[in-house]
Amino acid sequence: MRCAGIDIGSRTIEIVITEKSKIVDCRQTETGYDPLMQTKKLLKGLSYDRIMATGYGRNLVEIEFDSPTVTEIKAYAIGAKELFPAVTTVLDIGGQDCKVIALFDNGKIKKFEMNDRCAAGTGKFLEVMANTLGFDINEFGDHALSAKKDIQINSMCTVFAESEVISLISKGQSRNDIALGLHKSVARRTISMLKRVTTNGMIVFAGGVAKNPCMRDLLAKLLEQVIYVPENPQTVGAYGASLLAQEKM
Amino acid sequence: MSQDYHQMWSDLGLDLDAHDALLDVLSKAYGDIYLSQNHRPETMQYFDFVMSEVHGLRIKELLDEKEQGRKIIGSYCVFVPEEIVLAANATLIGLCSGADFATEEVEQFLPRNTCALIKSSFGFKLGKVCPYLESADLVVGENTCDGKKKAYETLNDLVKNLYVMDLPQVKSNQGRKLLKSEYYRFKTEVENLTGKTITTDALKKGIQIVNNKRKAIHRLSNLRRSNPSPISGLDALLTNQVFFYDNPERFTDSVNKICDELEQRIKQKIGVFPESTPRILLSGCPMAVPNWKLPWIIESSGAVIVGEESCVGERGVRNLTNDSVNTVDELMEAIIDRYFKIDCALFTPNPDRLNHIKEMVEAYTVDGVIHYGLQFCQPYIMESIPVEKVLEKNSIPILRVETDYSMEDVGQLKTRIEAFIEQLK
Ligand code: SF4
Ligand code: SF4
Numbered sequence: 001m002r003c004a005g006i007d008i009g010s011r012t013i014e015i016v017i018t019e020k021s022k023i024v025d026c027r028q029t030e031t032g033y034d035p036l037m038q039t040k041k042l043l044k045g046l047s048y049d050r051i052m053a054t055g056y057g058r059n060l061v062e063i064e065f066d067s068p069t070v071t072e073i074k075a076y077a078i079g080a081k082e083l084f085p086a087v088t089t090v091l092d093i094g095g096q097d098c099k100v101i102a103l104f105d106n107g108k109i110k111k112f113e114m115n116d117r118c119a120a121g122t123g124k125f126l127e128v129m130a131n132t133l134g135f136d137i138n139e140f141g142d143h144a145l146s147a148k149k150d151i152q153i154n155s156m157c158t159v160f161a162e163s164e165v166i167s168l169i170s171k172g173q174s175r176n177d178i179a180l181g182l183h184k185s186v187a188r189r190t191i192s193m194l195k196r197v198t199t200n201g202m203i204v205f206a207g208g209v210a211k212n213p214c215m216r217d218l219l220a221k222l223l224e225q226v227i228y229v230p231e232n233p234q235t236v237g238a239y240g241a242s243l244l245a246q247e248k249m
Numbered sequence: 250m251s252q253d254y255h256q257m258w259s260d261l262g263l264d265l266d267a268h269d270a271l272l273d274v275l276s277k278a279y280g281d282i283y284l285s286q287n288h289r290p291e292t293m294q295y296f297d298f299v300m301s302e303v304h305g306l307r308i309k310e311l312l313d314e315k316e317q318g319r320k321i322i323g324s325y326c327v328f329v330p331e332e333i334v335l336a337a338n339a340t341l342i343g344l345c346s347g348a349d350f351a352t353e354e355v356e357q358f359l360p361r362n363t364c365a366l367i368k369s370s371f372g373f374k375l376g377k378v379c380p381y382l383e384s385a386d387l388v389v390g391e392n393t394c395d396g397k398k399k400a401y402e403t404l405n406d407l408v409k410n411l412y413v414m415d416l417p418q419v420k421s422n423q424g425r426k427l428l429k430s431e432y433y434r435f436k437t438e439v440e441n442l443t444g445k446t447i448t449t450d451a452l453k454k455g456i457q458i459v460n461n462k463r464k465a466i467h468r469l470s471n472l473r474r475s476n477p478s479p480i481s482g483l484d485a486l487l488t489n490q491v492f493f494y495d496n497p498e499r500f501t502d503s504v505n506k507i508c509d510e511l512e513q514r515i516k517q518k519i520g521v522f523p524e525s526t527p528r529i530l531l532s533g534c535p536m537a538v539p540n541w542k543l544p545w546i547i548e549s550s551g552a553v554i555v556g557e558e559s560c561v562g563e564r565g566v567r568n569l570t571n572d573s574v575n576t577v578d579e580l581m582e583a584i585i586d587r588y589f590k591i592d593c594a595l596f597t598p599n600p601d602r603l604n605h606i607k608e609m610v611e612a613y614t615v616d617g618v619i620h621y622g623l624q625f626c627q628p629y630i631m632e633s634i635p636v637e638k639v640l641e642k643n644s645i646p647i648l649r650v651e652t653d654y655s656m657e658d659v660g661q662l663k664t665r666i667e668a669f670i671e672q673l674k
Contacts, residue, residue: 056660056664070671071664071667071668071671072664072668073664073665073668073671074668074671074672097661108672109668109671109672111641111646112665112668112669112672114661114664114665
């Protein structure tokens with residue numbers, strides 16, 4: 001049976017089609033201002049027997065496509081568990097939120113934490129900062145990795161951090177060094193959330209921010225353990241949703 | 250509403266436009282959240298009526314009583330003993346509110362990081378939209394959390410007839426002594442206000458009336474132990490909220506009528522949600538009308554609330570006052586004993602609350618606890634961490650939620666709560 005999982009996030013929409021647990025198709029697009037239209041476009045020409053929606057826009061799809069829904073927390077847990085059977089903790093940093101999910105051995109959710117309403121520590125924060133520094137978000141991590149010096153950034157709030165960055169630029173600090181400082185501040189915040197849940201065992205890092213090499217590096221260094229990143233970190237939620245569609249009648 | 254009350258409101262000094270706007274929002278919210286529920290008990294209609302007349306008929310009743318010389322006392326906390334008020338032939342009304350109002354004006358008096366409950370009491374005063382507050386002959390504040398303590402200093406300039414009650418923070422002999430002297434001081438204040446000396450008979454009667462209200466709620470709570478739950482958490486919360494406004498005897502009768510219907514439902518195994526629905530205990534800060542946001546999210550995400558560990562809930566009503574003694578002083582001691590048991594987070598230490606949460610989890614066969622902390626409420630948010638630790642140690646799933654009255658975080662809350670409920674299934 002072909003099952004579609006669709007993850008409507010704040011920045012991107014992903015669709016994964018599976019047969020049994022094997023991915024047979026996978027697509028991605030920007031969410032934009034009309035997620036429903038984007039979803040329709042993305043689904044065009046795809047054939048599937050069942051569909052399951054997740055992500056913050058899941059309820060849009062629920063009505064339009066008569067699709068059952070699942071929270072991104074459960075979807076990420078299921079997707080990560082399939083990809084890394086030994087996983088105990090899933091870290092997902094996406095466009096507007098950051099989540100840590102602890103799993104029991106059988107894959108059930110033990111506990112989770114999620115940031116509250118502000119953008120601190122999320123993909124959005126990094127994006128705004130990359131913009132302020134004039135970097136492409138896709139290369140932001142590489143620039144940070146080539147920093148020569150450690151600069152401490154104190155504000156976690158997007159608004160205050162932006163003015164802090166501007167004042168550092170005007171003091172003549174290098175953009176790469178500032179970039180590293182920003183990555184470190186996000187990493188520290190992420191680690192404190194991880195510690196509130198658990199850091200024992202295997203950590204799988206998913207979501208758009210997992211593509212950032214500097215974030216992966218910092219987390220591994222600061223936690224002194226290997227951080228596992230799926231090949232396609234942004235599609236873990238959609239993959240999880242499609243697996244769930246396989247199970248559910 | 251059955252009648253046009255604009256003259257009455259304008260006589261009370263309300264801002265009619267603002268007040269109309271508030272009532273519109275309230276009735277829309279009530280329609281969306283309450284009237285849209287399925288399988289409600291029919292006897293809840295009484296509460297629909299009460300809510301539709303909450304600023305109308307009920308105010309008129311109070312004003313008619315006032316005309317007859319009865320005094321109205323308003324309060325912001327369950328530590329203000331209704332028994333004493335009733336014994337002096339006065340009426341006690343809860344003034345807490347669960348909606349933001351006149352936020353910009355409020356921020357001229359209070360810092361932004363003040364809890365929504367305090368801000369909203371100011372908003373209702375500054376916006377001139379609360380007929381209860383404007384009808385009150387005496388408004389009682391209490392020294393509980395720091396936020397309230399300092400807020401009353403400011404409210405004193407806005408509310409002419411404010412009276413502040415001091416409260417202990419430790420459950421020691423000295424603490425009890427303080428409560429005792431404050432309750433006697435309050436008794437004298439009420440007697441002066443009403444011109445009535447409180448007699449043994451009147452105090453006994455007052456105790457019985459309040460105990461009967463509490464017993465009716467106990468009966469309702471007991472029925473909520475059944476699975477499937479015969480009543481939604483939203484409806485049960487509403488009953489607990491109306492506890493603070495309605496005529497006590499009529500309230501007791503109405504709750505008992507609901508219970509009669511629920512007993513029939515239980516016999517026929519009729520519930521508001523299927524038997525397999527995860528059962529939630531809500532614990533934390535009080536929820537005043539019309540603060541229905543969190544329960545609404547929970548019950549529209551596939552769970553049912555079966556108990557409230559809250560001052561608008563079991564913390565507020567669980568203990569009765571002993572009425573079997575025979576002098577005013579002995580009855581006063583009984584009142585002091587009863588209120589001194591309230592396990593509000595302002596007490597330090599406060600182990601009773603933790604134990605009570607565990608008891609409630611067992612009694613109502615709860616699958617998971619959602620701890621509700623109002624943003625910036627230090628006492629309850631601080632306590633939420635030990636609560637979480639203890640429950641986790643006992644393998645009881647818990648989700649800590651911090652929120653306020655605004656709607657901007659509904660999307661995120663819904664995700665967290667749905668995920669929590671998925672975890673319970
Ligand atoms: S929570 Fe504490 S301060 Fe608030 S109403 Fe209850 S007893 Fe009073
Ligand atoms: S909710 Fe918390 S901060 Fe607000 S009045 Fe009650 S105890 Fe004080």
